[in-house]
């Protein structure tokens with residue numbers, strides 16, 4: 044008889060594992076790490092195969108608040124991530140070819156962690172996965188969750204291939220199309236912004252560009268479109284804000300890209316094109332961040348989707364992950380007492396409140412970058428033209444695309 048691999052064994056009794064995490068993206072892996080730091084046994088169910096590569100850079104910035112949480116869960120991890128990523132100390136903003144803001148910042152001191160680090164999301168995930176496995180989290184690959192049955196006693200999860208797992212608590216970190224969220228009947232609500240952005244990841248060429256972030260409003264060599272250039276470890280990302288009637292397919296054509304990129308970046312800085320993508324902005328939130336039984340906790344993009352201004356997507360997901368792990372540890376200790384439900388309810392309330400704040404902040408950033416109505420458009424144009432003489436307008440043009448800094452009213456802290 045062929046021995047059955049551990050992943051394909053169906054549990055014989057419920058509660059085979061105290062905690063399951065669905066999804067091995069950055070949020071699921073961060074949740075697994077945080078659970079292990081609290082000594083909670085955890086299995087992560089991931090639809091992809093062990094060796095499947097995820098494309099693209101997606102989240103580049105890992106903020107200090109996230110680095111701190113990851114460092115607490117796994118000492119040394121954030122130092123490794125920051126050691127790999129890049130932290131730039133210069134930010135520049137231009138309007139129609141003219142510099143309106145430039146500032147260089149001294150390297151941060153304090154706890155030794157930088158204010159942020161920039162690396163492709165696939166690399167962040169590589170660090171998180173290694174740390175989670177070392178910490179004892181078991182990852183079951185090729186485990187696409189299809190069904191979720193909840194009861195006041197626990198959760199039973201079934202994968203597409205029929206494998207089953209039971210747990211007392213589940214963290215749903217299975218991303219924007221979350222099967223877990225749908226299975227437990229939680230709806231998403233929100234809006235989709237008009238227009239789209241083109242994102243291109245480019246490896247460093249023979250003469251890497253300086254490690255500085257450049258935001259160029261109404262770039263004259265990009266047909267008046269806004270162009271954001273952001274470094275990451277080994278390359279840089281160009282984010283082009285397209286016009287509403289731009290032909291998406293044409294713009295993502297690599298041959299065309301090779302022709303227009305040298306107009307906005309020094310040709311010597313351009314190496315291999317690593318990833319070309321276009322995306323539209325979604326600004327949506329789950330109605331609730333936990334199911335009715337208090338056994339399933341939503342985290343990351345399973346719970347909220349924000350446009351990337353201020354890098355709130357992955358960073359707020361890492362805060363969700365840490366908070367979910369704490370709520371589950373408290374609930375496990377509380378057993379069948381009302382304190383268990385209260386711990387999960389507090390998670391759902393606090394993290395949804397933070398998501399509402401984040402959503403409002405990205406809404407403000409979006410209104411700045413894609414102004415609707417003549418007054419908002421005039422404000423942006425006037426600021427761009429007057430900024431060389433009025434420095435505070437240059438500062439406004441620099442800061443507004445990130446949205447206001449948020450700190451949840453219910454939980455003081457660094458935001459997200």
Ligand SMILES: Cc1cc2nc3c(=O)[nH]c(=O)nc-3n(C[C@H](O)[C@H](O)[C@H](O)COP(=O)(O)OP(=O)(O)OC[C@H]3O[C@@H](n4cnc5c(N)ncnc54)[C@H](O)[C@@H]3O)c2cc1C
Pocket residue numbers: 065066067068069070071088089090091100101102103104164186187188189216217218219220221222223242322342343344345351353354355356357358359360
């Ligand atoms: C172009 C772009 C730029 C971005 N830039 C930033 C940025 O600068 N900063 C930032 O913070 N965020 C940014 N984001 C957002 C960031 O990428 C997301 O917030 C982040 O990926 C969310 O992580 P997650 O773990 O919640 O979900 P995901 O990364 O989507 O991971 C979900 C995981 O669940 C797995 N899965 C899905 N369904 C199932 C299932 N049924 N069963 C089992 N497994 C399943 C998937 O395979 C995947 O591994 C950006 C996104 C985009 C698209």
